[in-house]
Amino acid sequence: MKIILANPRGFCAGVNMAIETVDEALKIVGTPLYVYHEIVHNRHVVESFKKEGVVFVDSIEEVPSDSTVIFSAHGVSPEVREAAKARNCTMIDATCPLVTKVHMEAIRYAKQGYKLLLVGHAGHDEVVGTVGEAPDAFSIVESPDDVEKLPFGEDDQDQLVYLTQTTLSMDDANVIIDAIKRRYPGIKQPPSEDICYATTNRQLAVRALAEEANLVLVVGSKNSSNSVRLTEISENAGTSAYLVDDVSEIDHVWFDGVKSVLITAGASAPEHLVEEIVKELIEKYEGVVDESHIVEEDVHFNLPRSLRVLRESCNGGASGNGSCGCG
Numbered sequence: 001m002k003i004i005l006a007n008p009r010g011f012c013a014g015v016n017m018a019i020e021t022v023d024e025a026l027k028i029v030g031t032p033l034y035v036y037h038e039i040v041h042n043r044h045v046v047e048s049f050k051k052e053g054v055v056f057v058d059s060i061e062e063v064p065s066d067s068t069v070i071f072s073a074h075g076v077s078p079e080v081r082e083a084a085k086a087r088n089c090t091m092i093d094a095t096c097p098l099v100t101k102v103h104m105e106a107i108r109y110a111k112q113g114y115k116l117l118l119v120g121h122a123g124h125d126e127v128v129g130t131v132g133e134a135p136d137a138f139s140i141v142e143s144p145d146d147v148e149k150l151p152f153g154e155d156d157q158d159q160l161v162y163l164t165q166t167t168l169s170m171d172d173a174n175v176i177i178d179a180i181k182r183r184y185p186g187i188k189q190p191p192s193e194d195i196c197y198a199t200t201n202r203q204l205a206v207r208a209l210a211e212e213a214n215l216v217l218v219v220g221s222k223n224s225s226n227s228v229r230l231t232e233i234s235e236n237a238g239t240s241a242y243l244v245d246d247v248s249e250i251d252h253v254w255f256d257g258v259k260s261v262l263i264t265a266g267a268s269a270p271e272h273l274v275e276e277i278v279k280e281l282i283e284k285y286e287g288v289v290d291e292s293h294i295v296e297e298d299v300h301f302n303l304p305r306s307l308r309v310l311r312e313s314c315n316g317g318a319s320g321n322g323s324c325g326c327g
């Protein structure tokens with residue numbers, strides 16, 4: 001069986017930065033270390049940090065006063081930052097810079113009096129954080145049907161702008177954006193694309209390669225928006241796709257008659273999970289690996305400034321004897 005490995009796949013620059021932030025913070029402040037929401041949407045990443053003593057919370061009320069709290073790659077609303085400040089927490093912001101960019105756009109347009117349409121999934125951590133920057137100005141648009149229900153009329157269109165969640169399917173987003181533009185031709189669009197480079201590139205790779213395969217495996221967690229989108233893109237291209245957290249979730253019935261399988265991974269899925277699946281398929285089906293490069297990536301984000309400041313002020317780290325390795 002042919003095993004096509006999609007490139008790019010797996011960790012993006014934002015996820016790398018967020019995971020390294022938790023690693024570094026563990027060295028500097030030790031445990032307990034609090035992280036608001038899953039640092040990235042991947043079960044294996046979260047479980048492995050839990051084993052190291054990281055406590056994941058869904059409310060700042062769960063974080064004791066004077067503790068250190070990290071905000072996840074998906075970003076948080078100002079309300080969350082204020083709540084952490086009120087508890088005198090040390091805050092480390094691991095929000096992906098590409099999510100922060102959308103927050104900045106929201107703040108700027110809201111200040112200029114615009115009403116904002118956010119194309120995205122209500123309830124997703126990123127959407128909750130972005131809307132929190134200007135709650136009175138935002139309407140969330142999840143589908144073309146939602147566009148019809150918007151309360152704005154033709155006269156309001158000059159004061160409307162749309163933004164998008166960073167991890168949407170480009171195709172789905174375009175269908176919704178087209179519906180928005182049809183109803184409000186005068187709407188302002190963001191200065192640059194909000195769907196991020198990593199989401200775009202992983203989708204391009206699957207779209208280019210799915211037709212070569214009889215089956216697509218997407219490695220990622222069920223709550224990872226960009227991973228779910230990869231399965232949808234494959235299905236839309238006519239190739240069955242399954243989203244699996246790891247090798248244990250594979251059902252070998254899927255492989256009946258399969259001569260070629262495409263494997264990709266969402267932006268928050270570690271590469272070792274892909275390797276374990278590949279190893280199993282090589283052993284079971286005499287798989288032959290073909291790395292297919294569709295887009296090359298060379299993006300890197302610096303660690304958060306708040307972490308660098310903490311590291312500089314660190315007096316020997318968690319152990320207090322200089323053995324923490326942070327300096």
Ligand code: SF4
Binds near residue numbers: 012014096166196
């Ligand atoms: S998927 Fe995109 S927006 Fe999300 S963390 Fe990665 S680079 Fe940032």
